[in-house]
Amino acid sequence: MPSRPWRAAATALATVLLVGSVAACGNSDTGDAGNDGKIVLGFSQVGAESGWRTANTTSIKESAAAAGIELKFDDAQQKQENQIKAIRNFIQQKVDVIAFSPVVESGWDTVLKEAKDADIPVILTDRSVDSADKSLYKTFIGSDFVKEGRLAGEWLVEQKKGASGPVNIVELQGTTGSAPANDRKKGFAEATAANPNLKIIASQSGDFTRAGGKQVMEQFLKANPKIDVLFAHNDDMGLGALEAITAAGKVPGKDITIITIDAVKDGMQALADGKFNFIAECSPLLGPQLMDLAKKAHDGEQVAPRIETEETTFTQDQAKAALPNRKY
């Protein structure tokens, strides 16, 4: 039998070991980010360039609160270097899960590898990356941007099927190098190739912003006396272009057919008012699904590698009917 002082020392040592192991468990379960046992999600957002982005940010913040997930939110202001810095900060803070909407498609392998080496699962939301190594991220949740461009192009082909002469199209592209700009351009070009009368006479980036859309449309109008169609990669650029078109003495929706993507409230209002002619929807309401995926990724559950958002299209009459219940 050990003596009393020896027994007291052994008890003290056991207590220290027990407390130490509980603390270690706590760290691996919740990260070092500090919380009340909640999952910690580090999210790097593209920026605040459009109505779509604002609605997406709201959806993510509200869903995190509703799901009891601690959200560390970072706004990258449309800069890839800011996103890389934010992701490295999240890794350093040992968050449980990292999610981000990549501003451009290329250049992510190194930082994604750092997250993988730190054993932190990564979820891509809204936009994807062009990394060949798919093991660098768990899943990608978002729209099929090629399909959106194709739906926009197919609608135009149908509208102009009786056209006898050339139909001049100008295109306002999204942020250069971003997945939605690359893919929407591709889908639209593929669909409109069905009618050789449809010609894209000018195509330039308006960076997904209203100001960019207005400024580039002004240049298009100055350089091209005959513009029949505007295809804008999002509502905001289309809304900016409306100002340029009106200032040039033309009637939007009549003199120039306007097709956009997103279907945010302001875009839907312009469609219902007859200023836009067609919108292919892109839903920003990704928050609830993202939180569900974050929980699964944290718990080591299997998730599908690609989750596609359900979407539709709107004509002017459909916009009038849908507007009263539009959430964003």
Ligand code: AHR
């Ligand atoms: O990635 C989604 C796109 O980004 C939206 O269509 C656009 O409005 C936003 O800026």
